[in-house]
Amino acid sequence: MSAAAASAMRILPAWMRSGRVIIGLLIVATVVACALFAPWLAPHDPEEQDLLAQLLPPFWQSGADPLYPLGTDALGRCVLSRLIWGARVAMTVAVIAAFGAMILGAILAHVAGYLGGAVDWTISRAVDVWMSFPPVVLSLILMTGLGAGVRNVILAIILVDWTRFCRVLRSEVLVIARKDYVAAARLVGFSHTRTLLREVLPATVPLLITLLSIEMAVAVIVEAILSYVGMSVEANIPAWGQMIADARREIHHAPWGLVLPILAILITVLGFNLLGDGLRRTLDVRLNQTREG
Amino acid sequence: MSLLVARGLTVSATIAGKTVQALRELDFALAPGRMMGLVGESGAGKSMIGRTIAQVLPPGFRVSGGSLTFDGRDLVTMDARSRRDLLGKDIAFIPQEPLSALNPVFTIGQQIDEHLARLGVCDRGERRERALAMFDAVHLPHGADLLTKYPHQLSGGMCQRVLIAMAFASRPRLVVADEPTTALDVTIQARIVQLIREMQEKSGTAVVFITHDLKLAAQICDEILVLYAGRPVERGPARTVFASPTHPYTRCLQLANPNLSGPRRALHSLPEQMPGLLGQLALDGCRFAPRCPLVEDACRRAEPPTVVTGADHAAACLRAASTASIAAPAIGTVPAGTGSGGPLVTVDAVTKRYALGGGFLSSRRHFDAVKGVSLAIARNEFVGVVGESGSGKSTLAKLIVGLETPTAGSIVMGGRDVTDGSRLARQARLDTVQMVFQDPQSALNPRRRVASIVTQAMEAGARATTWDERLARARELLREIGLPPETATRYPSQLSGGQRQRVNIARALCTTPKVLVADEIVSGLDVSVQAQLLNLLLRLRDEFGFSMLFISHDLSVVRYLCSRVLVMWRGEVVETGPTETVFANPQHPYTRMLLAAVPPDDPAAAWNPLDEVERLTA
Known part of the structure; x- marks a missing residue:
């Protein structure tokens, strides 16, 4: 690397210099761009059926139609367009559900870890009880109760996964709340709320971001599973899980219809996980200390 | 014939x-059966010697010159196998942290058994018999029970005795003790140190005591080697070095330590701090020159040669002859508080009770951390609280500042009881007390800049303050506590330990409180930094006028700073009075024991800390 490039790298914060973070960010940004600009990016209307062009193969195979770069499905709908539109559902669920789970989990974790005592006991036991149900069972029960629909998928993910945030963050808050600087803030006249926001929260934010990114990957998978079984979006909205379900019947003579949405899910999840892992490695102060020390 | 020789x-x-x-x-020669003290502040390189002997240098460090021989065999070039045969048998170590030196998942018995099997x-x-005999030698009672215990079930002092027993088990020819008492209470320190001396005399071992x-x-x-920034600056017979040091650094160290008897002296505080590894590169001459009171131009040009200043006594200094001229004048006793207007803080019969375990249906046991303590702090008065760990000193501090609520009793500030937890009580506390915490590492938020930390109180006020206002106030405070103004925009991790503790004090002073509660604020610091801080506190009192409750395990520091002292033992105040009276004529056996645990100011005087311990436990 040239000296100029090296000095340019030094200006960037540490987390921007990690290879994992950069690759993760690139993947996530691509998927998000697809979701945001789907109407302009997609070559076709995802629901437009061309019954004369059913089950066309993708462009690298013989018999492909340049109009449909990734081929068509059994109803002659453009796979590429459906994949691009499918990113919309995936990203909507990923972002809203992950933020929702984070907000619920983080608030309870901070209150429990900071106040301790009976509050901590109650919240921690609630998490224990919650976590004793297998997440798949719990989400299926919830979906049965709530009924199908994207909104309910989001709600189910929030209600199942807030415990992840709560348990991990609580132990972090517990460590920070015992620091003398937190006591010192109280002694100079900070209210409990201000102490939590100004002294404790800044120290837990790196962990929060990392968990958030991993939770988004989880949400993408959960949404795919639920749309595969038809519990998520209605049939007229393209979603990756739904595409897999649709392509099942033609698995032998048109495997690409199945493989492509799976790849989309896989790459998106990989992107979030790389981002989360990279952030954890660069933002976690304790990890940095052990590496340098 | 010398046993351990460094050339x-x-x-x-x-x-x-x-x-x-x-x-x-580094040059020294340690004869068999002799005890050499390696003295220096943190970063002086004293632990590096122990690590060189065992060849466990930190990554990147290597022996680049000279030799270190044990019984004529070179320890540096020796192959790993022969070294392994020496270590633990002929050369044994006593570590600094007894608890982390023992494996927490094995019992004491298993660990000793393994060690003896290796021997x-x-x-x-026979191993069991030997283990019991070893416990006997280090005065550990109930040896058979001890074998089945895990390290965490023992106190730090007991763990250290186990380790001493293990170190001497093989009748080694050399024992390296690296700050073996730093993590322990003073009274236990005295016992451990005497134990090492006793074991050493019994088995004729040579000891390097860091x-x-x-x-x-x-x-x-028997002899002392003083290190400064990696360089030996003085060596000689122990008592001679202490009584008439010939290197200015040794002299300053001696004068930076407050005395416990005789007239109260001003503390000689060295400016700044010892240069770090990189800082030394900038110094061409004597490494002590920037801080030396006797410095002259020649000192800065070349490293001074080692000159012989007496029998077996040498110092690396050009001005060794005039070292004795560095003096600290005697000053009177600490001024008592001004009584006008009644006490600022009155603590009346305060008790703090903690529930201990106890399970479902079984009765809960409890433990009184503080039992019926009463005290009053007058205007401008520095009150000392002394006692060992577990005596309730820190709990008392937390009760006063409001981090804990008392189970019984009252604390009165500004004319009202502040223990009811109301908004007004909190305000009365905010107006009166502030706390300085023990560990600046934990007490300073690593994500805030210094200016933001010291003016944190302004953030809490009802009126919004601008950053410029806060920066101005921060600069003002930093000047008062003797830090350069550019420190304001630094982070705590960029400061040294002493600087961090100053920032810690500055934060407490921001709202100009009437009373400071200081919990062991100088205990983790080097002697020269401690002297700077003690003098700073006295100066700040003259400038601002505030009272202080000074909690410390170090009696000589309390004598230097406080006009009145409270001695705490098992949650109770067992003795109280003017510092000079209490220390000169202690009434309670516990006070006598604490005083006896401190090495006397005159090294030639007899030191029998164990007698007092036996009297108390009898």
Whole structure:
């Protein structure tokens, strides 16, 4: 690397210099761009059926139609367009559900870890009880109760996964709340709320971001599973899980219809996980200390 | 014939592309059965010697010159196998942190058994017999019970005795004790140190005793080697070095330590701090020159040669002859508080009770951390609280500042009881007290800049303050506590330990409180930094006028700072009165024990800390 490039790298914060973070960010940004600009990016209307062009193969195979770069499905709908539109559902669920789970989990974790005592006991036991149900069972029960629909998928993910945030963050808050600087803030006249926001929260934010990114990957998978079984979006909205379900019947003579949405899910999840892992490695102060020390 | 000999021993490392020396041209010869004290502040390179002997240098460090021989065999070039045969048998170590030196998942018995098996004791029953005999030798009672205990079930002092027993089990020819008492209470320190001395005399072992405490080294060692920034600056017979040091650094160290008897002296505080590994590169001459009171131009040009200043006594200084001229004048006793207007804080019969475990249906047991303590702090009065760990000193501090609520009793500030937890009580507390915490590492938020930390109180006020206002106030406070104004925009991790503790004090002073509660605020610091801070506190009192409750385990520091003292034992105040009276004529046996545990100011005086312990426990 040239000296100029090296000095340019030094200006960037540490987390921007990690290879994992950069690759993760690139993947996530691509998927998000697809979701945001789907109407302009997609070559076709995802629901437009061309019954004369059913089950066309993708462009690298013989018999492909340049109009449909990734081929068509059994109803002659453009796979590429459906994949691009499918990113919309995936990203909507990923972002809203992950933020929702984070907000619920983080608030309870901070209150429990900071106040301790009976509050901590109650919240921690609630998490224990919650976590004793297998997440798949719990989400299926919830979906049965709530009924199908994207909104309910989001709600189910929030209600199942807030415990992840709560348990991990609580132990972090517990460590920070015992620091003398937190006591010192109280002694100079900070209210409990201000102490939590100004002294404790800044120290837990790196962990929060990392968990958030991993939770988004989880949400993408959960949404795919639920749309595969038809519990998520209605049939007229393209979603990756739904595409897999649709392509099942033609698995032998048109495997690409199945493989492509799976790849989309896989790459998106990989992107979030790389981002989360990279952030954890660069933002976690304790990890940095052990590496340098 | 000397046992351990260092000739021009140099340990260096490459940091940021530059070669730095952690130890430089070290020469000494330790004869069998002798005890050598290695004295220096943190970073002086004293632990590096122990690490060189065991060849466990930190990554990047290597022996770059000279030799270190044990019984004529070179320890540096020796192959790993022969070294392994020596370590633990002929050369044993006593570590600094007894608890972390023992494996927490094995019992004491298992660990001793393993050690003895390694030493070649084959018979299981014989190993057990040996272990019990070892416990006996280090005065550990109930040896058979102890074998089945895990390290966490023992106190730090007991763990250290176990380790001493293990170190001497093989009748080694050399024992390296690296600050073996730093993590322990003073009374236990006295016992441990005497135990090492006793074991050493019994088995004729040579001991390298690494410590930061010059007085302690003078008391128990035969000879002393003083290190400064990796360079040996003075060596000689222990008592001679302490009584008439010939290197200015040794002299300053001696004068930076407050005395417990005789007239109260001003503390000689050295400016700034010892240069770090990289800082030494900028110094061409004597490494002590920037801080030396006797410095002259020649000192800065070349490193001073070692000159013989007496029998077996040498110092690396050009001005060794005039070292004795550095003096600290005697000053009167600490001024008592001004009584006008009644006490600022009155603590009346305060008790703090903690529930201990106790399970479902079984009755809960409890423990009184503080039992019926009463005290009053007058205007401008510095009150000392002394006692060992577990005596309730820190709980008392937390009760006063409001981090804990008392179970019984009252605390009155500004004319009202502040223990009811109301908004007004909190305000009365905010107006009166502030706390300075013990560990600046934990007490300063690593994500805030210094200016933001010291003016944190302004953030809490009802009126919004601008950053400029806060920066201005921060600069003002930093000037008062003797830090350069550019410190304001630094982060705590960029400061040294002493600087952090100053920031800690500045934060407490921001709202100009009437009373400071200071919990062991100088205990983790080097002697010269401690002297700077003690003098700073006295100066700040003259300037601002505030009272202080000064909690410390170090009696001589309390004598230097406080006009009145409270002695706490098991949650109760067992003795109280003017510091001079209490220390000169202690009434309670516990106070006598605490006083006896401190090495006497005169190294030639008899030191029998164990007598008092026996009297108290009898």
